Amino acid sequence: MDFGKTFSTFEYKNSEGNELVNMIGTNQNNLGVGYRHCIQKTGFHVLGGVSYQKYGAQASDTILDNYYKWDATYIGANAGFDYEFFKPEFNYSERYRFTLYLRGMIAAEFLMQGTQIVNNQLTDLKGVEEFNQPLYFARGAIGGKYYLSKSLSVYAQYMGGKSFLFGDYSNKEQLRIITHSINVGISVNLNP
Amino acid sequence: MKQLYLLIASLLFTVSVFSQKHGISYQAVIIDPNAQEIPGVDKEGNILPNTQIAIRFTILDATNAEEFTEVQITNTDRYGMINLIIGHENFDDFTRISWDGTQKDLKVDIDFTGVGDTFVDLSRQDLTFAPYAYHRNITATGTLRVDDNTSLNGELLVEGPTNLNSSLDVNNSNNTNLTGMLNVVGVTQLDSNLLVVGKTALMDSLNVNQSPSHFDGNIAVEDTATFNGPAIFNAPVDFVEITVNGPSHLNGQVTVHADMDTLGDKTNYNAYPLLVEGGSQGMAIKVEGSRSSSNNYISFWDGTQMWGRIEGQTIGELTSDPGYAFSIANQTLGIISGTRDFVIAGLEAIQAGIDLTAASTSSTACVGLGACVTAPIPSTIAASVVNLVLKIANTALIGAGLGMNVAGLADFIISSEENIGVTYQSGAGDYAEWLPKAISTEAFLPGEIVGVRNGSITKSTSGADKIMVVSTNPIVLGNMPQLNEEKNYEKIAFMGQVPVRVIGEVEPGDYILPNIFVEGFGTAVHPDDMKIADYKKVAGVAWSVKRDPNYNYVNLAVGLNTNDMAMIIQKQDDQLNDLQEQIDHTNSLLSTLVPGFKEALDQNYVNIEDTTLAKKSSNEKAEKSETSTHNEDHLLASTANDIVYITPTREQLMVGIEQAKAMYLEAGNNLEDHPFWKKMKEEPAYQEEILQLMENKFDKAMHTHKAINQKFAK
Numbered sequence: 001m002d003f004g005k006t007f008s009t010f011e012y013k014n015s016e017g018n019e020l021v022n023m024i025g026t027n028q029n030n031l032g033v034g035y036r037h038c039i040q041k042t043g044f045h046v047l048g049g050v051s052y053q054k055y056g057a058q059a060s061d062t063i064l065d066n067y068y069k070w071d072a073t074y075i076g077a078n079a080g081f082d083y084e085f086f087k088p089e090f091n092y093s094e095r096y097r098f099t100l101y102l103r104g105m106i107a108a109e110f111l112m113q114g115t116q117i118v119n120n121q122l123t124d125l126k127g128v129e130e131f132n133q134p135l136y137f138a139r140g141a142i143g144g145k146y147y148l149s150k151s152l153s154v155y156a157q158y159m160g161g162k163s164f165l166f167g168d169y170s171n172k173e174q175l176r177i178i179t180h181s182i183n184v185g186i187s188v189n190l191n192p
Numbered sequence: 193m194k195q196l197y198l199l200i201a202s203l204l205f206t207v208s209v210f211s212q213k214h215g216i217s218y219q220a221v222i223i224d225p226n227a228q229e230i231p232g233v234d235k236e237g238n239i240l241p242n243t244q245i246a247i248r249f250t251i252l253d254a255t256n257a258e259e260f261t262e263v264q265i266t267n268t269d270r271y272g273m274i275n276l277i278i279g280h281e282n283f284d285d286f287t288r289i290s291w292d293g294t295q296k297d298l299k300v301d302i303d304f305t306g307v308g309d310t311f312v313d314l315s316r317q318d319l320t321f322a323p324y325a326y327h328r329n330i331t332a333t334g335t336l337r338v339d340d341n342t343s344l345n346g347e348l349l350v351e352g353p354t355n356l357n358s359s360l361d362v363n364n365s366n367n368t369n370l371t372g373m374l375n376v377v378g379v380t381q382l383d384s385n386l387l388v389v390g391k392t393a394l395m396d397s398l399n400v401n402q403s404p405s406h407f408d409g410n411i412a413v414e415d416t417a418t419f420n421g422p423a424i425f426n427a428p429v430d431f432v433e434i435t436v437n438g439p440s441h442l443n444g445q446v447t448v449h450a451d452m453d454t455l456g457d458k459t460n461y462n463a464y465p466l467l468v469e470g471g472s473q474g475m476a477i478k479v480e481g482s483r484s485s486s487n488n489y490i491s492f493w494d495g496t497q498m499w500g501r502i503e504g505q506t507i508g509e510l511t512s513d514p515g516y517a518f519s520i521a522n523q524t525l526g527i528i529s530g531t532r533d534f535v536i537a538g539l540e541a542i543q544a545g546i547d548l549t550a551a552s553t554s555s556t557a558c559v560g561l562g563a564c565v566t567a568p569i570p571s572t573i574a575a576s577v578v579n580l581v582l583k584i585a586n587t588a589l590i591g592a593g594l595g596m597n598v599a600g601l602a603d604f605i606i607s608s609e610e611n612i613g614v615t616y617q618s619g620a621g622d623y624a625e626w627l628p629k630a631i632s633t634e635a636f637l638p639g640e641i642v643g644v645r646n647g648s649i650t651k652s653t654s655g656a657d658k659i660m661v662v663s664t665n666p667i668v669l670g671n672m673p674q675l676n677e678e679k680n681y682e683k684i685a686f687m688g689q690v691p692v693r694v695i696g697e698v699e700p701g702d703y704i705l706p707n708i709f710v711e712g713f714g715t716a717v718h719p720d721d722m723k724i725a726d727y728k729k730v731a732g733v734a735w736s737v738k739r740d741p742n743y744n745y746v747n748l749a750v751g752l753n754t755n756d757m758a759m760i761i762q763k764q765d766d767q768l769n770d771l772q773e774q775i776d777h778t779n780s781l782l783s784t785l786v787p788g789f790k791e792a793l794d795q796n797y798v799n800i801e802d803t804t805l806a807k808k809s810s811n812e813k814a815e816k817s818e819t820s821t822h823n824e825d826h827l828l829a830s831t832a833n834d835i836v837y838i839t840p841t842r843e844q845l846m847v848g849i850e851q852a853k854a855m856y857l858e859a860g861n862n863l864e865d866h867p868f869w870k871k872m873k874e875e876p877a878y879q880e881e882i883l884q885l886m887e888n889k890f891d892k893a894m895h896t897h898k899a900i901n902q903k904f905a906k
Contacts, residue, residue: 014229061228063270064238068230116232123233130231175231 002155002185006030008055010070011162011176020059020068028054028071030181034078043087045101048079053109055177069117072131076109080139103141103157108134130175135163137179151189158182215279215286216298216319218249221272225304239272244306249278250299251289251319259296260285263308459675485509485615492618500618500667509615577840577848578855580886585852585868616667622688622750624666626673626681636682638664639693639745640712641704641731649682653706659731661685661692661750687751689735698738698746704731714748724760839894845886849879 009025034049053076058069082103111132114125125131143157161179222245227234244267251260262282266274278298279286289296296319301311362368414432450465457463468475479487483504492500629636630648642649643656653659663669663685673681694714695707702716706729714731731750738744783790840848853869863869871878 010231012231016229020230057231059230063241064228064235066228066235066238068235070231114232118230118233118235125232128232173229173231 001031001033001187002157002183003029003031004181004183004185006053006055006179006181008057008177008179010057010059011174011178013174015173020061022061023057023059023068025178026056026058026071028056030054030183032078032183032185036082036187043084044081045084046079046081047103047105048077051076051078051107051109053179055179067117067119070114070125072114072125073112074109074135075112076107076135076137078105078107078137078139080105082141084145097147097153098144099147100144101142101157103139103143103159105137105139105141105159105161107137107139107161109137109163110134130173135177136165137161137163137177139179143183145187153187153189154185155187156182156184214283215277218247218274218276218278218300220274220300222268222274222302223272240268240304241270241272243268243272243304245274246303246306246308246311247274247276247314248301248303248308248311249276250301251278252297252299254295256297260289262286265306265308479504482506500616502616505615577845577886578852580889581845581849581852581882582855584882584885585856585866618667619665621747622663622666622685622690623668623670624663624683624685624690625669625671626678627660627671627684628673628681632680636662637693637712638662639691641692641706641714642682642684642712643706644684649684651711653711653729654708656729659706659729661690661731661748664691666690685750689747689749690732691745692731692748694734694738694744694746695742696744697741698734698736698744700735700737702734704734704746704748705729706731716746727760840890842883845883849882 006028007025008028010020010023012020012023014020030051030053032049032051034047036045036047038045051074053074054072055074056069056071058067060067080103082101084099084101086100088097088099111125114128114131116123116125116128139159139161141157141159143155143159145153145155147153159179159181161181163177165174165176222240222243224238224240227236228238244265246263246265248261248263250258253259260279260282262279262285264276264281266276268274297316298319299316300314302314303309303311408427416433416435418435418437420438448465452463452465455463461467477489479489481487484506485503487504488501489504490502491498627644627647627649630645630650634651636642636649636651640651640662641653642651642660642662643653644658644660645656649660650656661684663683666683666685667688669683670686692704692714693712694704694716695710696716698704698716699718702718703722703726704714705717705726707713707715716734717726732748734746735749736747738746779789779793783793849872853863853872856866856869857863863873872882
């Protein structure tokens with residue numbers, strides 16, 4: 001279980017392939033719970049979990065004198081693996097132990113709530129085009145874990161991700177979300 | 193997403209002031225018809241900045257008919273705004289819009305492609321008034337009230353009546369043109385010159401208080417024009433009718449040219465262009481300088497030349513004027529003629545006295561022994577008395593006429609020399625008068641010879657009282673007939689020269705007598721061939737020569753041959769004197785040669801011209817007076833020859849005078865018109881003289897009668 005801050009930004013192209021200028025991301029909170037299973041002392045782990053993510057962005061159009069802002073909350077399921085590439089010799093007698101790992105994950109997220117503000121107009125994003133479809137993310141992370149005990153450890157990681165689209169979006173609007181998250185978490189070893 | 197959003201920022205009418213253009217300002221913000229694609233819900237209603245678009249403006253009238261349309265290609269600014277002038281691209285059509293107050297709609301279409309071929313509706317709205325407006329044409333269906341000054345830089349056209357409740361000033365020396373009638377009820381004051389290019393009709397009087405008034409062109413006054421002061425017209429003036437109540441001075445030539453032919457013939461008074469009336473005097477004509485024959489007071493013209501004139505005359509011209517000499521000769525002839533007539537009338541009176549004496553003498557044969565005495569017939573005596581009275585009256589009348597002729601000649605000469613002034617000259621040569629036709633259907637030709645009986649003319653000259661000639665072209669024509677009676681009259685020459693139709697050759701001085709074979713024509717007779725009886729038939733004396741043996745048209749002098757008879761009488765008087773001398777000479781010889789002839793001649797012959805006869809008549813009258821006291825029948829003592837002589841008494845003479853007067857009155861005459869009867873009525877002395885004259889004539893005739901009876905009794 002972890003939580004952290006996610007800096008998200010929108011990568012948008014309209015049907016003509018033009019991007020919005022002056023678009024910047026926002027910082028949002030995230031929360032995740034998962035399970036990690038060690039594979040035969042190889043250093044690889046498979047993992048899965050659910051997440052609560054909030055994404056947002058804002059932009060402006062100086063020509064049209066418009067201001068835009070989006071806020072969206074997603075719940076997703078993710079799966080992945082990690083590999084502890086730095087793992088000293090395990091010594092159970094030592095109370096504290098530190099490892100580094102690389103993690104790769106995929107996730108499918110679904111919009112739980114979202115709003116769009118254009119100038120002073122607020123619009124619900126539920127059921128609106130780009131936000132009405134699940135986001136598929138591919139993420140990669142690097143982190144370090146410190147075992148406080150044989151059954152409890154804390155970790156911190158940086159994880160970057162980018163959503164991607166399925167199907168033909170050549171003549172349609174395209175929205176991708178790029179995320180940068182810093183999380184800290186606690187891991188409990190259920191089988192010490 | 194294709195909805196259009198349009199914001200009309202402003203739509204203003206502009207007023208054309210100086211540099212401002214004609215048109216309607218149109219300002220709008222163009223909204224992008226396409227929504228902006230953004231993440232989530234697309235953004236609609238964005239402005240359309242910096243984009244080329246096409247705008248089509250259409251102005252529709254109340255019937256939705258298109259009055260104006262134009263297309264303008266423009267670019268929106270960075271704020272999506274456009275600023276256009278409606279009418280900028282199609283100015284001509286815009287100026288033709290009739291802003292007549294009815295509903296006008298502005299329809300705007302837009303083509304976002306900027307080409308101008310794919311328009312979509314943008315807006316349609318009513319055009320309303322704006323604080324500033326400029327109109328080409330505007331119609332105010334209601335009252336147009338302008339509370340402030342109104343400046344009209346163009347023409348002001350008012351179709352209906354225009355009421356100006358205040359003064360009207362036309363400044364800047366601008367002209368004021370009125371093509372229609374200008375009715376000014378009040379006083380009109382023109383402080384400067386009044387120039388009227390067209391006709392000016394003044395329905396009321398025109399008072400011009402400032403003099404002089406100049407009229408450079410013609411003035412036509414259709415109605416009465418009254419000039420209370422002198423009116424001077426230096427240019428031609430046309431008056432349809434002009435009445436001048438005061439003296440008029442026309443310093444220039446006056447031409448009276450009136451087309452009066454439609455008003456009737458010469459008998460119509462109103463058919464004459466110039467009428468002078470209203471005064472006891474007619475017309476006076478004064479020429480500059482002294483009068484002479486070179487000054488024409490009046491001349492008579494036709495279309496080619498002058499045919500007559502009344503010209504000035506001096507004494508020298510008078511005495512050398514043939515007409516004056518002719519008049520003197522005519523007057524003299526009148527005196528001679530009057531003397532002749534008076535002599536003849538005296539002889540007739542003497543003859544009447546002889547007739548009275550004869551009537552008073554009875555020589556009727558008696559049957560029986562001894563002397564046979566018969567009394568004269570009273571009625572015969574009375575008739576003779578009447579005849580004698582009438583002859584005396586005629587003698588008195590002729591005497592009066594003779595006296596008037598003598599006095600008239602003197603008066604004529606004096607008057608002619610004192611009153612010489614003008615003479616009338618014309619190509620015509622005779623004085624003529626209208627004389628009635630004896631037969632109204634008889635036609636006469638100029639130059640024909642006619643006979644006059646009882647004052648009426650006929651072509652038959654046998655036994656006529658007078659022979660005259662039909663005038664051709666008289667200079668003076670008297671005795672004008674009444675209206676429509678000219679057909680019963682003919683112009684007859686009385687005096688002067690007149691053409692006459694003559695058969696045979698004519699020499700100057702020949703007498704023209706009627707041709708006994710051809711009516712109307714004359715025959716020339718040389719004076720040496722004239723007989724006493726011919727003088728009665730003389731029409732005139734030829735003054736021209738004609739050699740045609742058949743037919744001639746000669747100039748004849750009529751009325752100038754009365755002295756011819758005087759010459760004959762003079763000639764006969766000379767012959768009587770010669771005979772008297774011969775008789776006296778014969779008596780003298782017989783007295784010498786025949787014993788007792790002289791005694792017998794002294795005893796029985798009474799010379800009526802012997803001055804002693806008057807004494808003898810006086811003695812015999814005394815005898816008669818004594819005798820009349822013994823014989824109421826006025827019988828004289830019977831003579832040896834048994835002839836009874838009766839002397840008419842005063843009463844019988846008076847009865848005869850009364851009978852003659854009654855006959856004169858029965859003839860329809862008036863005593864006042866006859867000088868004899870007038871004096872007989874008014875002057876008793878004259879009546880006494882007449883009675884004595886009758887008695888003297890009777891006495892003379894009685895003595896002659898007795899002498900003749902005694903002579904034949906022997």
